[in-house]
Amino acid sequence: METATKSRAPHLSDTQRLAWLRLIRSENVGPRTFRELFNHFGSAQAALDALPELSRRGGKKSYRLFSKDKAEAELAALYKIGARLIALGEPAYPPLLRHIDAPPPLLAVRARDPLQQELTGTQKTLAIIGARNCSAAGAKFATQLAGELSAQGFTIISGLARGIDSAAHHAALSSGTIAAFAGGIDTVYPKENLELFTGMVAANGAAISEMPISWQPRARDFPRRNRLISGMSLGVILIEAAEKSGSLHTARYALEQNREILAVPGSPLDPRSVGANKLIQQGAALVQSVDDVLDIMEPKISMSLPLHQGIEEPTINWPKLDCQDTNSPSPPLNANQQDRQAVIDALSETPIDQDELLRFTGVSLQTLQLILLEIELAGRLERHKPNKLSMIHTGTT
Template sequence: MTGAGGAEQGVPPGEAAALSQEEAFARIRLLRSPNIGPITYRQLLGRFGEARAALGALPDLAGRAGRPYEAASEHRVQAEIAATRKAGARYLFHDSPDYPQLLAHSDGAPPILTYRGDLAVLGRPAVAIVGARNASAGAVRLARDFAHGLAEAGFTVVSGLARGIDGAAHAGALAGGSTIGVIASGIDIAYPPEHADLQARVASEGLLLAEQPPGTEPLARHFPTRNRIIAGLATGTLVVEAAPKSGSLITARLAGEMGREVMAVPGSPLDPRSRGCNQLIRDGAVLVQSVEDVIELLSGFDGIPGSRMTASLQEAQSQWQDEDRPLVAPPEICVADLLTSAPVAVDELIRQSGAGAPSVQMALLELEIGGRLQRHAGGRVSLS
């Protein structure tokens, strides 16, 4: 990347060569500013055209929600860029030609990722393999064998570098081909610590991705967002062994909501670690028992999953999109008055407010920047 200020700001270039150093620096600063998430970030870029202009507009937008506002400091961003460079990592922006297309089309895709490794693996078909951290010995071996076979067949195996099934999937994939590790911490932190060597191998022989800034510890709230990246990168997600209400099931259901294939290996009903997989199969995931089953499902994938987990959700979304909506915009306060602490779909706000979608989205944007709005999965929002 070239542009004024590049020598001072020193953004590790990544692959977005057309992006100036100034704009890259401003984008990082915008995303690290208070109350700016992936959706708000994209809406601001869409409205103002560039991050520098959006940064200048933040105080006024927050002021409309009745709150003072201060963007992330330049010093903080400079420190982050230095830490990224020290870790041997680079930035990948959402409009880079190397940004994975499947992930780009998923809800709330991360606008900026940091990475170590070979971006070429993003161009291959991908399958996510996830499961229990306290997995049984048999499930660990099964995950390793599945990953090895799928990697040999030309698939990139995606997982989260956690203990148990994740670690086995990465190890099997490295022995047979390529893998992508998505971590819930900064790119410079290995978690769990015993996977430090495995994480280093993934970064050197495959690709390591992180959404959080360098130095960020893997907090509990970061794992669901990490899971959405895993699901978004892959054509299908395979759950090998998982308990009910586990993070692996969250990943699988996110994949279903994205219209991707969801697969599960059945297990004994007597083993609590298998109940999550059996539940997924009951709810419509495809039962698979061999590498060939997965290859058959994903090689012929045409955008219509064989799993039936989200048919009703997809039909409902289609109906929302087909309906005409009034274009008269009411005052912003009407949108705020419709919100409570209980999450509600944005489409429902549009219907109830009688406003056009752009007006409602702008009102929500101002509320979020002002710290009064919280976004939830499935396109829902609530008051903070």
């Protein structure tokens, strides 16, 4: 009965997966733009066909589509190392991650059995993160906490970094642990953790990444990685987080995603504890033992998704069970030049709320969304939280 239920769950066809990959890898297309394009045109392939013209109308003379050959080569390289791409809406896609703002349309997953869905599909997940240059006491507590939480059935998620991340992964090996990568799924960073990662995969652990295979992580890629760590988790536990550390960035994502934030207090004389201590002052749950974590997290486990109304539920019209994309794009397919110019004139380098832009220009919502897509694909639009937009003057005509 269980097998039959899983077999009826939606899956992309090979053709669809290729089109999704080409779309998310094309120029100026990110997770949010992917969703807007998909919803407007009804399928990834239809959106791909429209991209060059949309970009031209937005003010860009030439547009770089991600080629079919490159997409096929990426898929082949993934399969060669035992990885695969999971689409948002498929059963193995992390359920909590689906409910963050602009979730990745495709995730590369690497595990001993790439078809195994239980690990990445679980909702009983906790992130443990902290200082790379952690103290011996910090590493010891991370090891103890991760081991005890694993014994209670939690899947531990972290970033495979040195220090606290590594200690947490090591302690959770036996029950399965997940690492989020800032680079490609084949790019273990730091390299000194290659043996740890190999052990994770051998012990039914997994790694996830939204970046292209063989992508070398840059500084700006780690915040994207951090939002995956918090997004996959019911809560984030910080151990030794300095005042301006990446761990605090993860905590901020957790706050935006309505996840629990828990912190282990440290000595006020240790700069590695300043960030965690301040989080406790600001309302984060203080953690001194596994019982503290269980008391806070147990009520969350049974909560239905989404966790609260503020978390954005993706509105993509996902493929039906026969995996056929809809061929009924939402009108309009074009906007008149008067409306387009009105929107461009209203935008400036000063961010403006989208609703205010809508009222000021007087265009319809669908027309505004289409014009914004044109400008964004041309590389001239910047989006700001929570729902603001500004124009980037690139000099391109």
